[in-house]
Amino acid sequence: MTINTAFSPPVGSRESGAPLEAAHQQLAEAIELLGYSAGQHAMLRAPRREMTVSIPLRRDTGDIELLTGHRVQHNISRGPAKGGIRYHRGVDLDEIRALAMWMTWKCALIDVPYGGAKGGIRIDTALYSQPELERLTRRFTSEIMPILGPEKDIPAPDIGTDEQTMAWIMDTYSVNKGHTIPAVVTGKPISIGGSLGRASATSRGVVHCALAAMEDQKIRASGSSASVQGFGKVGAGAAEFLSDAGLKIQYVSDQHGALHASGGIDVQLLDDHVKLTGSVVGFRGAEPVPHDAVLEADVDVLVPAALEGVITADNAADIKARIVVEGANGPTTVLADQMLADKGTLVVPDILANAGGVLVSYFEWVQGNQAYWWTEDEVEEKLAARMTSAYREVSAYAKDRRLSMRSAATALAVHRVAEAHTLRGLYP
Numbered sequence: 491m492t493i494n495t496a497f498s499p500p501v502g503s504r505e506s507g508a509p510l511e512a513a514h515q516q517l518a519e520a521i522e523l524l525g526y527s528a529g530q531h532a533m534l535r536a537p538r539r540e541m542t543v544s545i546p547l548r549r550d551t552g553d554i555e556l557l558t559g560h561r562v563q564h565n566i567s568r569g570p571a572k573g574g575i576r577y578h579r580g581v582d583l584d585e586i587r588a589l590a591m592w593m594t595w596k597c598a599l600i601d602v603p604y605g606g607a608k609g610g611i612r613i614d615t616a617l618y619s620q621p622e623l624e625r626l627t628r629r630f631t632s633e634i635m636p637i638l639g640p641e642k643d644i645p646a647p648d649i650g651t652d653e654q655t656m657a658w659i660m661d662t663y664s665v666n667k668g669h670t671i672p673a674v675v676t677g678k679p680i681s682i683g684g685s686l687g688r689a690s691a692t693s694r695g696v697v698h699c700a701l702a703a704m705e706d707q708k709i710r711a712s713g714s715s716a717s718v719q720g721f722g723k724v725g726a727g728a729a730e731f732l733s734d735a736g737l738k739i740q741y742v743s744d745q746h747g748a749l750h751a752s753g754g755i756d757v758q759l760l761d762d763h764v765k766l767t768g769s770v771v772g773f774r775g776a777e778p779v780p781h782d783a784v785l786e787a788d789v790d791v792l793v794p795a796a797l798e799g800v801i802t803a804d805n806a807a808d809i810k811a812r813i814v815v816e817g818a819n820g821p822t823t824v825l826a827d828q829m830l831a832d833k834g835t836l837v838v839p840d841i842l843a844n845a846g847g848v849l850v851s852y853f854e855w856v857q858g859n860q861a862y863w864w865t866e867d868e869v870e871e872k873l874a875a876r877m878t879s880a881y882r883e884v885s886a887y888a889k890d891r892r893l894s895m896r897s898a899a900t901a902l903a904v905h906r907v908a909e910a911h912t913l914r915g916l917y918p
């Protein structure tokens with residue numbers, strides 16, 4: 491199993507714009523646009539339920555260490571809460587709250603019957619063995635079990651967690667319930683109920699959005715150029731599928747280094763190199779460049795697919811890409827977003843661009859609930875159709891109201907969640 495331990499800076503710490511602040515500002519803007527009341531705003535802003543737990547972990551040495559875990563369910567009006575579990579040393583409750591809120595909007599925007607959630611443990615996974623991570627995951631699962639379940643809250647992988655982590659969560663939950671319940675998590679290994687096409691779904695969704703945005707801007711895919719920050723679960727696939735669509739991948743980076751090749755990087759060879767060495771550094775098919783070169787590249791499409799808060803007021807003026815497709819969650823700060831909009835850069839926002847993962851998570855949950863498995867082609871066809879139609883929906887809404895794609899996406903999503911509140915009414 492590969493548990494990725496990427497990342498150095500504390501996530502979202504740049505500018506004043508920590509993720510929760512950005513999420514709150516985006517919501518406030520949507521509320522104003524939609525003309526909703528202060529009461530509606532308050533309901534949409536506050537998480538529905540939060541659970542913080544202590545996780546006692548027996549280290550391999552026999553020592554006991556106490557860690558802290560969180561699960562935040564931001565909204566459950568459209569269905570069970572849905573969202574990833576993150577293991578990273580930068581995790582804090584506010585970051586999880588922001589990510590949970592973005593999940594609510596993402597699920598509403600892509601129109602899957604879920605609310606939004608997120609969970610996480612502040613931990614540097616590089617310092618723990620596999621058996622320690624397994625014990626940690628099982629204890630965390632058992633602590634938050636009262637609020638988990640296929641009809642209540644369905645976790646998925648995020649930074650620092652993967653399909654093995656999901657298998658441990660599923661097993662712990664199932665053993666405690668007395669029977670196997672695959673639909674309690676998504677992003678599982680195929681052999682225990684995972685969906686074909688889930689592993690590549692986020693990257694494919696990013697590329698469907700990139701291609702739709704290029705069509706919007708009348709840029710031909712064939713021969714165009716791209717730059718991809720991050721070569722992990724999202725970035726590596728995005729580079730591969732952009733390359734398959736005919737774009738030259740001129741820049742790629744991971745946390746260890748950055749590469750450039752004006753004629754395009756052979757993504758398959760780079761992937762083999764990364765599998766062998768653990769990083770893009772030392773790849774012979776490209777020249778090393780400073781990290782900044784990747785974000786500031788003069789390319790048609792930029793895909794930030796690594797960290798939150800990497801495009802800031804400090805570097806937004808230097809972003810030359812005509813289209814930015816947000817593979818990562820929250821890579822652009824609020825100020826930078828405004829600066830990019832002012833200079834006419836088309837930004838496809840995270841809640842749309844990286845929604846392919848949760849869409850196929852939904853397909854996995856549907857398959858698990860029905861115990862009926864779809865072919866990879868079926869999954870990919872449905873993914874392509876839904877991502878492209880969601881892009882067009884957001885784009886039309888944005889053009890009609892002269893909004894940025896982010897404002898349009900957020901307003902559309904917030905409207906759907908508010909509509910669910912209104913139709914269900916307030917109990918009692």
Ligand code: NAD
Pocket residue numbers: 494495496497498647648649650692719720721722723724725743744745746781795796797798817818819820844845847848
């Ligand atoms: P990952 O851990 O698999 O990959 C992260 C990559 O970013 C690694 O290659 C790492 O080396 C690189 N990186 C870290 N710091 C960097 C830096 N300073 N400069 C350049 N590269 C750097 O994580 P992932 O699952 O690919 O997630 C990436 C982002 O996408 C996160 O924001 C995550 O929340 C978001 N996301 C992921 C999914 C999914 O299905 N995996 C779905 C939606 C959103």
